[in-house]
Amino acid sequence: MQTLHDTEPRFEPESAPRKHRRSNAAFEAYAMLAPSILGFAVFLIAPIVIVVVLSFYDWNLLSDPEFIGLENYRELAGDERALKSIGNTFYYVLLNIPAQTVLALLLALALNSKIKARNTFRVLYVLPWMAMPVALGVIWRWVFDPQYGALNRFLDLFGVDGAAWLTDSTWAMPVIASVNIWQYSGYTMLFFLAGLQAIPAQLYEAADVDGASPLYRFFAITLPLLRPAMLFVLITSVIGSFQVFDTIHVMTAGGPAGSTATLNYQIYLESFTQRNAGYASMLAVILFAIIALITLAQAALFRKRTTYDFS
Amino acid sequence: MNKTRTAAIAALALALPAALAACSGDDDGPVTLRYAFWDDNQRPALEAMIKAFNEDHPDIEVELEQNPWEDYWAGLDSRFAAEEAPDVFWNHVSRFPTYAANGVLLPITDDIEADGVDPAAYPEDLYDSWQYEGDQYGLPKDWDSIALVYRLDALEAAGIDPATVNDLEWNPVDGGAYVEFLQKLTVDANGNNALSPDFDPENVVQYGTAMSSNTGQTDWWNYAVQNGCSLQTEPWGDYAIDAPECVEAIQFTADLYNKWHVAVPAESTNQPNGGVPGDYVVPGQAATTLDGSWMLSFYRDGLEPGSWAVADNPSGPVGSGTVINGLSNAIYAGTDHPDEAWELVKFLGSEEAQSISTGMGSVWPGVSSLNQGFADYWAGEGIDVTGFQTAAEGTTTGYPLSMNDAAFGTAAMDEFNQVWLGQKDAQEAAEAVVAIANAE
Numbered sequence: 001m002q003t004l005h006d007t008e009p010r011f012e013p014e015s016a017p018r019k020h021r022r023s024n025a026a027f028e029a030y031a032m033l034a035p036s037i038l039g040f041a042v043f044l045i046a047p048i049v050i051v052v053v054l055s056f057y058d059w060n061l062l063s064d065p066e067f068i069g070l071e072n073y074r075e076l077a078g079d080e081r082a083l084k085s086i087g088n089t090f091y092y093v094l095l096n097i098p099a100q101t102v103l104a105l106l107l108a109l110a111l112n113s114k115i116k117a118r119n120t121f122r123v124l125y126v127l128p129w130m131a132m133p134v135a136l137g138v139i140w141r142w143v144f145d146p147q148y149g150a151l152n153r154f155l156d157l158f159g160v161d162g163a164a165w166l167t168d169s170t171w172a173m174p175v176i177a178s179v180n181i182w183q184y185s186g187y188t189m190l191f192f193l194a195g196l197q198a199i200p201a202q203l204y205e206a207a208d209v210d211g212a213s214p215l216y217r218f219f220a221i222t223l224p225l226l227r228p229a230m231l232f233v234l235i236t237s238v239i240g241s242f243q244v245f246d247t248i249h250v251m252t253a254g255g256p257a258g259s260t261a262t263l264n265y266q267i268y269l270e271s272f273t274q275r276n277a278g279y280a281s282m283l284a285v286i287l288f289a290i291i292a293l294i295t296l297a298q299a300a301l302f303r304k305r306t307t308y309d310f311s
Numbered sequence: 312m313n314k315t316r317t318a319a320i321a322a323l324a325l326a327l328p329a330a331l332a333a334c335s336g337d338d339d340g341p342v343t344l345r346y347a348f349w350d351d352n353q354r355p356a357l358e359a360m361i362k363a364f365n366e367d368h369p370d371i372e373v374e375l376e377q378n379p380w381e382d383y384w385a386g387l388d389s390r391f392a393a394e395e396a397p398d399v400f401w402n403h404v405s406r407f408p409t410y411a412a413n414g415v416l417l418p419i420t421d422d423i424e425a426d427g428v429d430p431a432a433y434p435e436d437l438y439d440s441w442q443y444e445g446d447q448y449g450l451p452k453d454w455d456s457i458a459l460v461y462r463l464d465a466l467e468a469a470g471i472d473p474a475t476v477n478d479l480e481w482n483p484v485d486g487g488a489y490v491e492f493l494q495k496l497t498v499d500a501n502g503n504n505a506l507s508p509d510f511d512p513e514n515v516v517q518y519g520t521a522m523s524s525n526t527g528q529t530d531w532w533n534y535a536v537q538n539g540c541s542l543q544t545e546p547w548g549d550y551a552i553d554a555p556e557c558v559e560a561i562q563f564t565a566d567l568y569n570k571w572h573v574a575v576p577a578e579s580t581n582q583p584n585g586g587v588p589g590d591y592v593v594p595g596q597a598a599t600t601l602d603g604s605w606m607l608s609f610y611r612d613g614l615e616p617g618s619w620a621v622a623d624n625p626s627g628p629v630g631s632g633t634v635i636n637g638l639s640n641a642i643y644a645g646t647d648h649p650d651e652a653w654e655l656v657k658f659l660g661s662e663e664a665q666s667i668s669t670g671m672g673s674v675w676p677g678v679s680s681l682n683q684g685f686a687d688y689w690a691g692e693g694i695d696v697t698g699f700q701t702a703a704e705g706t707t708t709g710y711p712l713s714m715n716d717a718a719f720g721t722a723a724m725d726e727f728n729q730v731w732l733g734q735k736d737a738q739e740a741a742e743a744v745v746a747i748a749n750a751e
Contacts, residue, residue: 061392062413146578148596161513164578167732253583257729272385274717275409277392 048288054281061277072282081258082283085266086290088173092262093241095177100237101230103185108192109222122193125186133183137250140179141166144251169259172252176260180247184240188233195229196222231302235295242291263287340370342651345397347376349383352608356673360664364655371651380525381583391415394645398652399659402449402641404440404710405526405720408547410641411443412714417642418446422653432662432678437637440709449639450660451677453668455604456707457533457633458698459622460589462614465517465598469495469504476622477698483538483559486571489625493519493573496598505573512572519573521591521600522564522731525582525724528710529601532634535560536708537627546712550719550748553741560627561730562737569733577731582724589613603636604699605674611692621698633702635709637677675699719748 055072059065076082111122128136143150144165152162165175199222207217223230243264248254254261254269261269263283271280348357354377361373376397378386384406390396402410410416423430430438433451441449459476466473471492481489494505496519503510505519522530535542540557543550551557567574574580575591588600593613601624610619624633640659642652658664665676672688682700689696713719722744729735 060409060413061388062409062415141584147576148579164576164732166584167578167581167728251584255583255725255728256581256732257725269721272388273721275388 051281051284054278055285057278057281058276059278060275061271062275065278068278072279075279076282076286081261082263082266082270084258085261085263086286088258088260089242089262089264089287089290092173092177092244092260093238095174096180096241096244097234097238099177100181100185100188101233103181104188104233105192105226107185107189108196109218111189112193112196122189125189127186128183129187131183133246134250136183137179137247140247141251144175166252167256169256172256172260176244176247176251179251180241180244183247184237188237191229191233192226195226199225227302231298235298238294238298239291242287242294263290341372342370342648343372343374344399344648344651344655345374345376346655347378347383347387347397347400349378349380349401350605351377351379352605353668353673356668356671359667359671360659363664363667364658367658368651368654371654373655391643396643396645398643398646398648399640399655400643401452402441402639404636404712405716407441407448407639408443408712408714409716411446411448415644416448417644417646417649417652418448419450419642419653419656420445420447422657423447423450426657428657428660432680433660434677434679437677440637441639441641449641450656452638452640452659453605453665453674453677454635454637454703455675456635456699456703457529457601457603458624458696458702459599460592460602460606460610460619461599461622462592462595462619464618465496465595469498469598471495473620473622478623479625481534481537481563481625481627483563483566483628486566490567490571490573493567493599494571495519497571497573505571510572515572517595518575518591518597519599520567521575521580521588521597522567523575523580523582523585523588523591526710526720527723527727528634528636529588529603531561531564531727532708533601533624533632534563534627536632536634536706537625537629538563539627539629542708543711543713548713550711550713550715550745552723553738553745558738558741561727561741565730565733565737568731577728577733581728581731592619604696607689607694607696608672611672611694617693619694621694621696623698624702630706631702632706632708635703635707639677713748715748718750719744722747 054065056067056069057065058068058071107125111118111125115121142148146152146162146164146167149162149165151165155162163171165171203221203225204217207221212220242262244262245264245268248260248262248265249268252260254265264287267280267283267287270276270283346357346361348354354375357375361375364373365371387396387400396415402416422428428450434454437451437454438447441447441451459479461473461476463473466476476492479487479489479492481487491506496517497505497510497515498517499511500514500516501509501511505512524530524532526532527535532542535552535557538556538560540552540554540560542552542557552561568577575597579585580591587606587609588597588602589606589609591597592600592602593610607621624631626632640656642649642656646652660677662678662681665678665681666684668674669676669681669685670688672685672692675682675685686696686700711719726735726740726744730737730740
């Protein structure tokens with residue numbers, strides 16, 4: 001009786017503050033989230049909504065926008081430049097992603113082994129990603145100058161006649177892609193490196209006991225267990241690749257003859273050199289749709305595969 | 312990853328806080344005006360003029376906002392969209408029609424009358440070029456024309472008498488004396504010039520000329536005038552660069568690259584990545600170039616005194632000719648300080664202000680009476696600049712006046728870059744440009 005009597009009041013006052021504390025905690029959490037939610041709404045949600053709305057308008061940036069319904073979308077069908085820029089975008093992504101991913105994976109494998117000065121190499125490969133893309137673009141532009149650039153001067157030493165890299169429509173896009181591969185491989189490598197270090201060592205030991213070849217170990221253990229890292233890397237780098245802008249702006253400005261104008265660059269040109277901000281918004285919506293579809297497809301592709309059973 | 316967002320989204324996102332911040336009071340305290348321009352060479356003269364302005368207007372602070380030409384217009388347009396444009400800015404004839412028609416410029420007709428500013432102080436054409444539907448939208452800041460700039464050491468090495476440079480003629484058939492002049496100045500690694508049968512066009516150490524205009528203003532437009540071509544049917548009319556006399560001038564320009572091999576290759580000079588013409592002349596990659604009067608201080612600062620000079624443009628089949636242009640100082644229609652902005656524009660258009668910039672050799676003045684002051688400055692530097700004046704007094708063309716300037720500019724750069732590279736026929740390119748520019 002006494003114990004019950006004793007416990008009861010103890011129980012009551014305890015439950016009330018706990019409830020109170022819980023709602024207090026929730027309030028604090030929301031308060032702390034508020035700045036980022038506000039930022040998210042103002043800088044991401046609002047611009048996206050504005051762009052979607054603007055895609056139904058004719059707007060030259062200077063006077064008031066005029067509602068034209070689906071006219072911008074209808075115009076796209078006959079716009080060779082815009083359609084070509086969509087093709088250019090896929091071409092760039094195909095040049096960029098496979099090479100960058102394979103290179104990053106090879107770098108990660110090499111720097112995951114016990115070689116000398118491993119940390120120095122890791123830093124060196126990440127450096128290009130840390131530098132300003134615009135500054136790097138300017139320097140690469142000098143390197144690729146056909147007359148006075150370092151690359152063709154170097155090729156000259158071996159009697160090789162270097163191409164006009166950035167003014168030749170065959171070469172310009174591969175050159176841009178290679179600069180970006182150089183710039184982002186080290187960064188992508190970091191994710192593979194983290195993924196590699198998370199693979200339990202006993203799996204390799206077991207494989208050794210079974211006498212598996214290094215190649216077999218790579219395809220049976222390393223690659224399947226890297227799948228989470230691979231999914232992350234592919235989704236983010238494909239999105240980044242579809243949005244490439246700075247390197248192109250600095251190195252070719254979309255030229256020669258529109259051969260490096262990706263969809264993202266075409267959006268800039270339409271909006272800020274042709275003053276067709278409504279039409280550019282329509283292109284931005286198209287780019288958004290393309291990226292969303294491809295990202296969904298990637299996620300689905302990775303989900304379909306059987307997962308490796310750890311237990 | 313490639314951390315970029317579309318420029319459009321960024322601009323719109325920026326517009327939001329800008330709109331929130333746009334409420335500044337209009338009391339009697341000190342006022343700050345933002346003044347936008349692009350040409351680095353003219354910065355010292357602008358600073359000197361603003362200093363003089365502040366002697367009479369200590370309460371008006373002027374902040375200079377500089378953006379290079381390539382970024383200037385996109386930046387200005389997006390700030391018009393955000394209603395955050397600079398109060399006063401340099402305006403260009405090619406953008407003027409669209410700006411005036413869309414109401415982003417403040418008319419100053421009444422201010423001019425109220426303050427008794429005399430339009431006769433400026434050349435009539437220059438003053439009138441800033442009129443739209445009966446209103447005046449700016450006061451002339453300067454004028455410019457194109458002339459031949461050359462290195463004396465290159466001429467000496469080629470055994471060319473500088474006295475002969477003023478009378479060079481070209482023709483589309485065999486190039487004429489002008490092309491021969493450029494051939495003598497184009498030298499390969501073995502010391503052979505472009506007239507020699509042993510000349511190696513793949514191994515040139517000095518070219519006769521450099522052409523790297525992003526419009527044509529300092530290269531093919533000049534050959535076009537000299538060949539009787541009009542870029543437009545009439546001011547505000549259609550583009551007409553597919554006419555035979557225009558195509559011939561375009562072809563002649565392409566020949567300087569690919570037939571005569573006397574111009575720094577288009578692989579290097581094509582815009583937007585190529586340098587300005589002076590970037591090739593100053594280090595000696597080119598011996599001469601056609602360039603604008605606003606670039607004189609670039610050569611002064613890059614070359615030894617007495618090592619370079621200015622001559623008349625060459626003449627073509629119909630005679631001599633040049634591209635003439637001028638800038639104005641304009642006021643943003645949405646400015647919070649229209650009175651102060653007008654005070655600044657009025658001062659910058661005055662004889663007092665422009666005598667400061669001519670005294671520094673910056674640009675030919677908008678105020679006619681000061682022309683001699685500019686010529687005198689350069690005579691003091693040992694440079695005879697009458698070539699620009701002679702050119703301006705002869706046959707001239709200006710920038711085309713059109714609402715379709717943006718479409719024309721982009722299409723022309725795209726198409727003609729290919730012609731300069733020898734990858735496209737001049738006629739075909741001219742027709743493509745006209746089709747795009749006249750369609751809108």
